[in-house]
Amino acid sequence: MAVILYLFRHGIAEEGLGIDDAGRQLTDEGRRKVGQIAAGLQAVGVIPDLVLASPLVRAQQTAQIAAGILAPDLEVVTFAPLALGGEPLDLLAELAPYRGSRDIFLVGHEPSLGELASQLLTGTAHVAPLPFKKGSIAAIEVYSIPPRSPGILHWFMPPRMLRALN
Secondary structure, eight states: OOEEEEEEEOOOBOOOTTOOGGGOOBOHHHHHHHHHHHHHHHHTTOOOSEEEEOSSHHHHHHHHHHHHHHOTTOOEEEOGGGSTTOOHHHHHHHTGGGTTOSEEEEEEOTTHHHHHHHHHHHSSTTTSOOOOOTTOEEEEEESSSSOSSOOEEEEEEOHHHHHHTO
8 A cells, every 4th residue: 555655844943042942833934834835735635644743842833733724633643753863764663553544744853854755765864865944845655654665756845835836
């Protein structure tokens, strides 16, 4: 069974000294742009059946906004392997309980998502990491969860292009 993994980098988050990294929230602009990105995905028929998000606040907020637009009845699942610094192979192994899903959003951070994309496409995390800007999404098709062979990149879009879809 083919599965599409949507690797989704969180939206624009607050910056500044004295802010705990794990607690950084989306800015108003970040929330607005994530809503526009989700509306663009909706316009082309993307509907996740599972949304997994890093435990960091900005990723949780991104996931909640996107799920609220694309699949309002879906609950966002906190997925610790998406936190900063996780190893792609460990993350992929932790997907095993979700092997019945067909369209999975993985909302996380850089450089982890770029390395995960490289792992999925080449079998190695550091050969070809994709450069995820805030709000970028890659759609990668795999044939098993966890994947046992390289996936296929369907598309990789920056936030500006995704916002223009709606």
